[in-house]
Amino acid sequence: MKNLNQEVIKWIIAIGMSMGLLGCKGDKEASQSNKTVISNSGSSTMVNLAQTWAEEYHKAAPNVIVEVGGSGSGVGIYDLTQGRVDIANASRDMTDSEKEQAKRNTGKTPVEWTVGYDAMAIYVHKDNPVEELTIEQLAQIYGEGGTIDRWPQLGVSIRGPDEIVRVSRHNTSGTYVFFREHILDKKDFKHGSKDMSGCKDVVGLVGRTPGAIGYSGMGFKTDEVKFVKVKKSAADRGYLPTLENVVAGNYSLGRSLHMYTLGQPAGHVKEYIDWILSPAGQEIVKKEGYVPVSAVK
Numbered sequence: 001m002k003n004l005n006q007e008v009i010k011w012i013i014a015i016g017m018s019m020g021l022l023g024c025k026g027d028k029e030a031s032q033s034n035k036t037v038i039s040n041s042g043s044s045t046m047v048n049l050a051q052t053w054a055e056e057y058h059k060a061a062p063n064v065i066v067e068v069g070g071s072g073s074g075v076g077i078y079d080l081t082q083g084r085v086d087i088a089n090a091s092r093d094m095t096d097s098e099k100e101q102a103k104r105n106t107g108k109t110p111v112e113w114t115v116g117y118d119a120m121a122i123y124v125h126k127d128n129p130v131e132e133l134t135i136e137q138l139a140q141i142y143g144e145g146g147t148i149d150r151w152p153q154l155g156v157s158i159r160g161p162d163e164i165v166r167v168s169r170h171n172t173s174g175t176y177v178f179f180r181e182h183i184l185d186k187k188d189f190k191h192g193s194k195d196m197s198g199c200k201d202v203v204g205l206v207g208r209t210p211g212a213i214g215y216s217g218m219g220f221k222t223d224e225v226k227f228v229k230v231k232k233s234a235a236d237r238g239y240l241p242t243l244e245n246v247v248a249g250n251y252s253l254g255r256s257l258h259m260y261t262l263g264q265p266a267g268h269v270k271e272y273i274d275w276i277l278s279p280a281g282q283e284i285v286k287k288e289g290y291v292p293v294s295a296v297k
Helices: 002-032 047-060 073-081 096-106 135-142 174-182 199-208 243-248 267-276 279-287
Strands: 036-042 064-069 087-090 110-125 132-134 165-169 194-196 212-217 225-227 229-231 254-262
Touching: 036 073, 036 267, 047 064, 047 267, 047 279, 064 267, 073 087, 073 096, 073 174, 073 254, 087 267, 096 110, 110 174, 110 199, 110 243, 110 267, 110 279, 132 135, 135 165, 135 229, 165 174, 165 199, 174 212, 194 199, 199 212, 199 225, 254 267, 267 279
Parallel strands: 036 064, 036 087, 132 229, 165 194, 165 212
Antiparallel strands: 087 254, 110 212, 110 225, 110 254
């Protein structure tokens, strides 16, 4: 009898604990039901900016959580065409075929929002004495059939091996697409580059490799690398990727930063984009090293 009573007591306690856990789970679910999640993926150029926006917006609107992914513009745009995300970040323009795919899959036409401006910067190791390069020289370094593969060909002497180590991006990257269009005139890249998954990875590798050159967003500069001036031709003046040069139109590799939505956004998504385009959101653009929309006329 004693053993039976003990078993009954254990059974009652077990039920009580189970009900308690269910109650806790219910409370958690109830508290989470008051939260709104905005899904946002795409450009690795924009990922730091997008994460800062998400964190600051959550402070202003605690019931809204913005989940940010940064696997590349192509990935974010594909996710949008499949209806998987609310917002796609892109450092390139969405193509007509991508817009048509989104329309077929979701019934909605993507809408573009320009949320800032960037400059695709050319990076070298901080100790590399090269100061400026022309578009043609960059094409000869990176492009298929290009003949420049050693620094002495550019009149440059570096510490260690004189081979040019080309650091690039994967082809899902908007920065990759932009470089291919504006430097290579849509021709193919040479084989043998070190292709990185993110902008930060490009700059990191260049900073560790005296003979390296890479391209990435202007907001990823560190003390281990330096910018190279870019010239349209040998006869032109070279310019650095600075806010002033982008605004003035002097730097030839300036570009827009976009967010895309499926149709006109509503509710929390609209409020979020409105906030990004507000003075508070645009001040973050400037702090992160990019160019606010209002700065470009």
